[in-house]
Amino acid sequence: GHYIYVDTSFAKQGEKAVLLSSDVQTEEWSCLRLVYQITTSSGSPSEPSRLNLYVRFDDESFDRLLWSAKEPSDSWLIASLDLQNSSKKFKILIEGVLGHGNTASIALFEIKITTGYCIECDFEENHLCGFVNRWNPNVNWFVGGGNMRNSHSILPQDHTFRSELGHYMYVDSVYVTHYQEVAQLISPVTTAPMSGCLLFYYQLQQGNDSIFFVYTRDAAGLYEEIWKMGNPGNADWNLAEVEFSAPYPMEVIFEVAFNGPKGGYVALDDISFSPVPCQNQTERPFSAVEASCNFEEDLCNFYQDKEGPGWTRVKVKPNMHRAGDHTSGLGYFLMANTKFTSQPGYIGRLYGPSLPGNLQYCLRFYYAIYGFLKMSDTLAVYIFEENHMVQDKIWSVLESPRGVWMQAEITFKKPMPTKVVFMSLCKSFWDCGLVALDDITIELGSCSSPEKLPTPPGECTFEQDECAFTQERRNRSSWHRRRGETPTSYTGPKGDHTTGVGYYMYIEASHMVYGQKARLLSRPLRGVTGKHCLTFFYHMYGAGTGLLNVYLKKEGDSEESLLWRRKGEQSISWLRGLIEYTCERRHQIIFEAIRGVSIRSDIAIDDVKFQAGSCAEMEDITQHSSGYSEDLNEIEY
Numbered sequence: 294g295h296y297i298y299v300d301t302s303f304a305k306q307g308e309k310a311v312l313l314s315s316d317v318q319t320e321e322w323s324c325l326r327l328v329y330q331i332t333t334s335s336g337s338p339s340e341p342s343r344l345n346l347y348v349r350f351d352d353e354s355f356d357r358l359l360w361s362a363k364e365p366s367d368s369w370l371i372a373s374l375d376l377q378n379s380s381k382k383f384k385i386l387i388e389g390v391l392g393h394g395n396t397a398s399i400a401l402f403e404i405k406i407t408t409g410y411c412i413e414c415d416f417e418e419n420h421l422c423g424f425v426n427r428w429n430p431n432v433n434w435f436v437g438g439g440n441m442r443n444s445h446s447i448l449p450q451d452h453t454f455r456s457e458l459g460h461y462m463y464v465d466s467v468y469v470t471h472y473q474e475v476a477q478l479i480s481p482v483t484t485a486p487m488s489g490c491l492l493f494y495y496q497l498q499q500g501n502d503s504i505f506f507v508y509t510r511d512a513a514g515l516y517e518e519i520w521k522m523g524n525p526g527n528a529d530w531n532l533a534e535v536e537f538s539a540p541y542p543m544e545v546i547f548e549v550a551f552n553g554p555k556g557g558y559v560a561l562d563d564i565s566f567s568p569v570p571c572q573n574q575t576e577r578p579f580s581a582v583e584a585s586c587n588f589e590e591d592l593c594n595f596y597q598d599k600e601g602p603g604w605t606r607v608k609v610k611p612n613m614h615r616a617g618d619h620t621s622g623l624g625y626f627l628m629a630n631t632k633f634t635s636q637p638g639y640i641g642r643l644y645g646p647s648l649p650g651n652l653q654y655c656l657r658f659y660y661a662i663y664g665f666l667k668m669s670d671t672l673a674v675y676i677f678e679e680n681h682m683v684q685d686k687i688w689s690v691l692e693s694p695r696g697v698w699m700q701a702e703i704t705f706k707k708p709m710p711t712k713v714v715f716m717s718l719c720k721s722f723w724d725c726g727l728v729a730l731d732d733i734t735i736e737l738g739s740c741s742s743p744e745k746l747p748t749p750p751g752e753c754t755f756e757q758d759e760c761a762f763t764q765e766r767r768n769r770s771s772w773h774r775r776r777g778e779t780p781t782s783y784t785g786p787k788g789d790h791t792t793g794v795g796y797y798m799y800i801e802a803s804h805m806v807y808g809q810k811a812r813l814l815s816r817p818l819r820g821v822t823g824k825h826c827l828t829f830f831y832h833m834y835g836a837g838t839g840l841l842n843v844y845l846k847k848e849g850d851s852e853e854s855l856l857w858r859r860k861g862e863q864s865i866s867w868l869r870g871l872i873e874y875t876c877e878r879r880h881q882i883i884f885e886a887i888r889g890v891s892i893r894s895d896i897a898i899d900d901v902k903f904q905a906g907s908c909a910e911m912e913d914i915t916q917h918s919s920g921y922s923e924d925l926n927e928i929e930y
Contacts, residue, residue, distance in 0.1 A: 466556030498557025664726020784835025837891030
C-alpha cells in the first residue's frame with residue numbers, strides 16, 4: 294500500500310509540511326483516526342520532530358490545536374480523536390515539523406473520520422480501533438475469530454456477525470503460572486467530555502476461576518472500578534451495561550485476572566457507547582456554569598451563613614486608591630469587611646452549590662487581602678461533606694502581596710457529595726482587615742492535568758513568552774515582559790491580571806521621552822466573514838499617563854485604522870477592553886503605547902484574547918456581563 298511522508302532527504306530541520314482537508318461537517322459525534330509514524334536517528338534529539346493536528350473553523354482567524362505527537366517509534370501508531378457533533382463546517386490541518394537529526398521523517402498511512410465514538414469497537418479492522426494490549430509474559434488479549442484456530446479452548450463465534458469469520462478479543466489462561474495474573478486491554482484516551490452508557494458483550498468458559506473488571510484511568514494514573522462481573526447469565530454472549538462518565542481525558546481498561554491455568558477464557562466484542570444513561574436517572578449532571586460565579590448580577594448559587602455580617606457584594610468606583618473587581622475592573626466582587634466588626638474571632642462563611650461525589654474538580658478563584666498584620670489563615674477554603682457534616686481544610690492563604698488580585702488553584706476529589714466553603718477569619722480585634730473574592734470557577738478534571746493542550750492560538754497571557762506577538766524594534770523603549778511591580782512608584786501595576794504573580798507586557802516610561810511610541814504587533818490573522826471580538830486587560834495608572842491605541846492593519850494597505858483609544862490615567866485596577874470588528878482580509882492587530890508627560894506613565898496590557906462572534910455573545914456565554922458598555926467599541930471597516 295501507499296503512505297505519505299516528509300523527511301530530511303528533501304526538507305530541512307524546522308520546515309513545516311502541511312496537509313489540508315476539504316470541508317468537513319460532523320452533524321453526529323465522530324471519531325478521527327490517524328495511523329502515523331515518527332522516526333529519528335539514534336539518540337534523543339533536543340528538537341524532536343512533531344506531528345500536529347489542527348481544526349480550522351470557517352469563522353475563526355486562527356487554527357485550534359487538537360492533538361500533537363513527538364514520540365519516535367519503529368512501528369505504525371494510531372491516534373483516535375473524538376470530534377463532537379457540530380453544525381459548523383471545518384477543515385482538518387495536519388502539520389509535520391521536522392526535528393534535528395540526519396534521518397528524521399514523519400509518515401501518515403491512514404486518515405479516517407467515522408461516525409461514532411472512539412471508544413467503540415467491533416474488532417473487525419486490523420487497527421482494533423486503537424485498543425492496545427498491555428503486554429504480559431504469560432497472559433495477553435489476542436484477536437480471535439476469522440480463520441484463526443485455537444487448540445486450547447473451543448472459542449465462540451463472534452458477536453458482530455455471529456459467525457466464525459467475525460473477530461473478537463479474548464484472553465486465555467493456558468499459560469498462567471502465577472496466582473492472579475492480569476491481562477489488560479486499554480481503550481484510546483477520550484479527547485472530549487462524554488457521559489452516558491458503555492455497553493459491551495462478553496463470554497467466558499463456565500466455572501472458571503477468573504475475575505473480569507472494567508476500570509477507568511485518568512491522566513494522573515488513578516484507577517476507578519466501574520464494573521465487576523457477577524454471575525454470567527449464560528454460556529453465550531452476555532450484555533453488560535455500565536454507567537460511564539469521562540468529563541476529562543480517560544482510558545477504559547478491560548482487565549481479566551486468572552487464579553490458575555484452569556481459568557479457561559474470557560472473550561469480549563462489540564463495545565459501544567450511548568450518550569443516554571443506562572437507567573433512567575433522576576440525578577442532574579454536574580454543570581460547571583452553575584458552580585461558578587463572577588458576582589456581577591448576584592451571588593449565583595452561592596449563599597452564606599445567617600449569623601454575622603459575613604460577605605457583602607460590593608463595587609468600587611475606579612479611583613486611584615481602591616482596586617476594582619477582577620472580572621472587568623468596574624464590576625462587583627465579594628468583600629468580607631472584618632474591620633467594622635467589634636468581636637474578635639469573626640467568621641464569614643460562603644457556601645458553594647452541592648457537587649456530586651467521586652469526581653475530580655478544579656477550583657479556581659481570585660482573592661485580594663488588605664490590612665491584617667498577619668495574613669496567614671485570613672482566608673481559607675474547606676470542603677464540607679454534606680452527609681457526614683465533616684469539614685476538611687484544603688487551602689489557606691499564606692503571606693502574599695497585599696491589595697493584588699491573586700489566583701488560587703485547588704484540585705480535589707471526595708467520594709461523597711460536597712460543598713466548597715470560603716471562610717474569612719479575624720483572630721483578634723487588633724488585627725483585622727479586608728478580604729476580597731471574585732471570579733470563582735469550578736471545572737471537572739485536574740487544574741494541572743498533563744493532558745491539557747497549550748492555550749488556544751487566539752489567547753495570550755504572557756506567562757511563558759510573548760506568544761505570537763512581535764515588535765518592529767527591540768530596545769529600552771519597546772514593550773517589555775515583566776512580573777511584579779514596575780520600577781517607578783505611583784505608576785504601573787503591582788502584579789499581572791492572570792494570576793497576580795505572573796507576567797504582563799508594559800512600557801517603562803523612564804526609558805522613553807514624551808510622545809515616544811512602542812508598538813506590539815499580533816501575528817497575521819486570517820480574514821473571515823462575520824464579527825470578531827478582541828478582549829484584553831489594560832493598566833493605565835500614573836499622573837502623567839499618555840495614550841494606548843489599538844489599530845487594525847490590513848495586508849496590502851499602508852494606512853492603519855484606529856479601533857480603540859484611551860488617554861490619560863484610568864484606574865489603579867486592571868480594566869477590561871472589548872473591541873468588536875470585522876475584517877475579511879488577512880490582517881494584524883497593533884497595540885501602541887505612547888509615553889506621557891512624566892515618568893509616571895507606565896502602560897501595561899495582559900490576557901489578550903481573540904474570539905469569533907460578537908462581544909455580546911461572548912458576554913452571554915461566559916456570564917461575565919458587567920453592565921458596562923462604555924468600554925465596547927464597535928467599528929466596522
